[in-house]
Amino acid sequence: MAFQLQVWALNLLAGGAVSFDPMDMWNQMGWLAKAVVIVLFIMSAWSIGVMIDRLMAYNAARNESRKFAPAVAGALREGKLDEAIKIADRYKKSHLAKVVVAGLQEFQSHNASTELSGETIEASRRALERAEAIVSAELKRGVSSLATIGSTGPFVGLFGTVVGIINAFKGIAAEKSTGLGAVAGGISEALVTTAIGLFVAIPAVMMFNYFNGRMEAFGVEMGNSSSELVDYFIKRSGAKAGKH
DSSP: OHHHHHHHHHHHHHHTOSOOOHHHHHHHSOHHHHHHHHHHHHHHHHHHHHHHHHHHHHHHHHHHHHHHHHHHHHHHHTTOHHHHHHHHHHOTTOHHHHHHHHHHHHHHHHTTSSOOOHHHHHHHHHHHHHHHHHHHHHHHTTHHHHHHHHHHHHHHHHHHHHHHHHHHHHHHHHHTSOSHHHHHHHHHHHHHHHHHHHHHHHHHHHHHHHHHHHHHHHHHHHHHHHHHHHHHHHHHHHHHHHTO
16 A cells, blocks of 8 residues: 555656645645644744754853853962852853852852861862752753654654545545545645654754753763862862961
8 A cells, every 4th residue: 555655646746746836735735634734833943943042052151161261260270269250150151150150159158267178178069069960951951852853753744644645545435536636635645744744853853962962061061170170179278278
């Protein structure tokens, strides 16, 4: 049956029996096929919105972090924690700044004491871990929907394909004939919904994998920054303890 449908489709294309006018195709579709197409276009619009939003967020995070890292490193080398916090506050979109400022603020809150114990370092470490978790969740916002759209898009299109084939059989029953005219409408619905389903799913899957790679890279950068900052706190605590 599948082979027969393919032969019909090729004959329709070769004979010019199928019109490629989108409005004409839309008018020939049944209400169920139209509903499938509408759902697919909503899924496509949502995935495009997520892609644009995440691309803008990731590019802003990368660009601001490139400016933030050398600036805050210079302030920390000079022991200016207050200046480092102010620098971090200026880069609101940087994933590194969001993590580093949490650790700096926690450490700074204990810096006035004469002795900095291991509990202070541990509290700063926990603050960094909490900030990493929060920033990671922010970076992942909406990305999981791309995986959902990528995995369900073809099945929604397949549902439209089934509807089109059912309509093709209805055309055969109504016309009492297996000619092209009896099945043209059903086959066109099946082909269109299948194509739209793939068109929606393929970009969503590709961008989901791309964003996952970007998020992993951001996670490594935040982890490295956190460990380096903890090392800085330990050295600073040791230096302060040596003065007393």
